[in-house]
Amino acid sequence: MKELYFENVTGIGNLYLEYVFYEFESEPILFLCSDESRQLYFCLCSDIRYEQKWVVMKTNLTVLNALVEEEIDIASAFLSAPELVIITLNLQGEERVRVVRADEADRLDLPKEGTFVRCGKEEAKMYLWQKKWEMVSDRQREIVKRTEASDEVMQKAFFVNTIYKGAVEPESRLRDTISESYEYSVSSKEEYIETVKISKNDNDFVQAA
Amino acid sequence: MIPPRKRINLKDPGIYSTSCNMDYSEAEYVLRLIMRHKPEAFIAKGETEKSCGPCQLTAERETGKGAHVDWWVYDDSEPQRYFEKEDQE
Numbered sequence: 001m002k003e004l005y006f007e008n009v010t011g012i013g014n015l016y017l018e019y020v021f022y023e024f025e026s027e028p029i030l031f032l033c034s035d036e037s038r039q040l041y042f043c044l045c046s047d048i049r050y051e052q053k054w055v056v057m058k059t060n061l062t063v064l065n066a067l068v069e070e071e072i073d074i075a076s077a078f079l080s081a082p083e084l085v086i087i088t089l090n091l092q093g094e095e096r097v098r099v100v101r102a103d104e105a106d107r108l109d110l111p112k113e114g115t116f117v118r119c120g121k122e123e124a125k126m127y128l129w130q131k132k133w134e135m136v137s138d139r140q141r142e143i144v145k146r147t148e149a150s151d152e153v154m155q156k157a158f159f160v161n162t163i164y165k166g167a168v169e170p171e172s173r174l175r176d177t178i179s180e181s182y183e184y185s186v187s188s189k190e191e192y193i194e195t196v197k198i199s200k201n202d203n204d205f206v207q208a209a
Numbered sequence: 210m211i212p213p214r215k216r217i218n219l220k221d222p223g224i225y226s227t228s229c230n231m232d233y234s235e236a237e238y239v240l241r242l243i244m245r246h247k248p249e250a251f252i253a254k255g256e257t258e259k260s261c262g263p264c265q266l267t268a269e270r271e272t273g274k275g276a277h278v279d280w281w282v283y284d285d286s287e288p289q290r291y292f293e294k295e296d297q298e
Contacts, residue, residue, distance in 0.1 A: 006211065007211070022242075024239055024243070025228060026223070029242065029243060030242075044242075044243075045243065046243055046245075047243060047244075047246055048243060049244065049246075049250075052211075074242075087211070089211055095211060108245040108246050109245075109246075111241055111242045111243070111245075112241040112245070115238070115241045115242055118238055
């Protein structure tokens with residue numbers, strides 16, 4: 001079970017710790033969180049000396065891969081986000097949260113330019129690959145669920161079609177279809193029997209002749 | 210917003226130490242990453258002096274701690290005498 005890392009953050013809700021890229025003094029510094037809907041957030045603990053401060057941004061696997069591969073530095077990643085959530089905890093234990101536009105953020109809250117994510121690269125890549133696989137699997141499960149629901153309707157329609165040789169219709173009209181088909185089948189059957197009887201009589205006449 | 214973290218392990222000697230690092234680049238990375246606000250932080254380079262207190266490579270107790278060093282500095286000692294400020298770029 002993932003650890004609840006931030007509780008009831010304004011505009012986000014609860015955030016659960018997913019992965020720690022870098023820690024210092026046993027404190028996660030560069031890490032990943034997810035919310036209740038499994039949206040990912042890249043987090044930086046930007047100050048630990050007096051008050052504690054975190055900078056949080058919504059992110060995706062593309063940005064995370066670029067960070068791990070050192071294609072973009074940490075500050076650039078945060079500055080490219082539309083908005084940042086700044087969470088502070090002062091020495092008195094008072095908490096505060098602000099949502100700011102990235103271009104309005106205090107640059108000293110972010111690392112110096114050219115500072116990249118330092119982490120175990122292979123472990124991080126493996127984690128991101130697993131995350132991507134989870135997302136693909138979730139999407140496939142959604143597709144299968146939708147397919148199963150439509151299959152159920154189609155199977156009922158096919159059953160009716162097979163027995164009564166009628167057209168496939170929506171379930172709300174099935175009863176009408178059944179009664180109509182039933183009446184049709186009964187009358188057809190009776191007519192068929194009569195026809196056979198007449199044919200027999202003809203043969204008798206022929207034989208008689 | 211910040212729920213109570215896992216309780217601090219008071220038996221962990223590392224929580225009572227001053228953190229040092231044998232790897233200069235690691236110290237520099239931390240400085241660039243999270244120590245940008247005032248008061249200005251800087252790197253001081255030197256050698257731990259045993260008269261100031263015992264020290265230990267953290268990796269001797271915990272795995273995956275690289276070049277981190279714990280230094281349990283005595284209250285009445287002056288470790289700064291054995292270190293010099295490094296000029297930053």
